[in-house]
Amino acid sequence: LQTVFKNARATQDPRRREAWVLAQLQSVYAWRGSLVDQLIERYVIPGLNVGHAPGRDALLREARARFDRQVEFAQAHRVREPGMSKVKGGDAFAAFMDREYGIPVTQEVLDGAWADVERAIDTLYKSFQDLRALIRAASSRIAGRPLQFDFAGVRVLAVPDLLLFFRAAPPVIVDWKVHTSGTHDARPQLATYALALGNAKPHRDFPPSWNQWEAGDLRLIEAQLLVDRSREYRIDDEDLTGVEDTIARSAWAMRATLGEGTPPDPFDLPHAHFGEACARCPFRGLCWRPPDEAA
Numbered sequence: 001l002q003t004v005f006k007n008a009r010a011t012q013d014p015r016r017r018e019a020w021v022l023a024q025l026q027s028v029y030a031w032r033g034s035l036v037d038q039l040i041e042r043y044v045i046p047g048l049n050v051g052h053a054p055g056r057d058a059l060l061r062e063a064r065a066r067f068d069r070q071v072e073f074a075q076a077h078r079v080r081e082p083g084m085s086k087v088k089g090g091d092a093f094a095a096f097m098d099r100e101y102g103i104p105v106t107q108e109v110l111d112g113a114w115a116d117v118e119r120a121i122d123t124l125y126k127s128f129q130d131l132r133a134l135i136r137a138a139s140s141r142i143a144g145r146p147l148q149f150d151f152a153g154v155r156v157l158a159v160p161d162l163l164l165f166f167r168a169a170p171p172v173i174v175d176w177k178v179h180t181s182g183t184h185d186a187r188p189q190l191a192t193y194a195l196a197l198g199n200a201k202p203h204r205d206f207p208p209s210w211n212q213w214e215a216g217d218l219r220l221i222e223a224q225l226l227v228d229r230s231r232e233y234r235i236d237d238e239d240l241t242g243v244e245d246t247i248a249r250s251a252w253a254m255r256a257t258l259g260e261g262t263p264p265d266p267f268d269l270p271h272a273h274f275g276e277a278c279a280r281c282p283f284r285g286l287c288w289r290p291p292d293e294a295a
């Protein structure tokens with residue numbers, strides 16, 4: 001449903017439009033993290049690239065304006081307007097999963113989300129001096145760029161938050177985290193980005209010498225913006241083999257489920273093994289519908 005079936009402009013099969021709508025839904029927790037990512041990707045890094053990085057107060061003003069626009073859009077559940085798309089919604093586009101499933105998103109929840117956005121921006125400006133110096137020193141900074149490569153018969157897409165290239169030092173990959181707890185292990189995720197950087201077709205704005213380095217040379221940084229902590233990882237062959245194994249196993253499982261030839265209707269595929277996965281899944285409104293209503 002997420003990768004193949006959804007289609008914002010589908011007219012023949014209304015389930016495909018419905019799958020697109022549901023694919024846009026986020027928890028408020030995930031949304032406030034993606035808002036911070038957007039601010040860094042669309043304001044801080046482009047500003048640095050032209051020598052006018054916004055200061056903390058300017059970024060907070062932009063954050064508040066964007067936060068309010070997106071809350072208004074999401075609370076009105078405008079994702080359900082006929083013909084709505086991400087392009088049409090622009091900077092205001094946001095969709096809350098609770099809103100779709102009849103759970104009110106209260107002012108208290110929104111106030112908590114704003115407090116987290118504010119704290120993340122404060123941490124970015126008041127801490128992480130070494131990381132900020134590293135970002136400034138880079139000869140090229142590229143935020144939110146998809147890296148795509150083929151492996152084990154599937155197309156793999158990775159989107160690192162920030163790539164930094166240097167004239168005479170290995171690239172750095174930064175992943176921003178807006179998690180309440182800083183215990184999440186980002187190593188496999190960052191190792192996947194390193195594998196992707198080594199295998200993806202380079203973008204035109206990658207510097208000419210970008211691929212002279214081995215994956216083990218890369219600096220991989222997890223920057224926890226809520227708990228004010230950063231961790232640096234260096235990966236080795238074991239990490240890369242682990243990532244390759246995971247991708248190969250997922251590819252095998254997908255092929256075993258889909259079979260050969262014409263893909264089956266997604267609604268004929270087996271359901272998740274664990275009920276908890278469904279409880280958090282944005283697609284449950286479509287997936288759990290009786291077959292005669294889903295069509």
Ligand code: SF4
Pocket residue numbers: 001270271272277278279281282283284287288
């Ligand atoms: S089976 Fe559950 S987890 Fe899988 S798509 Fe349906 S609702 Fe989501």
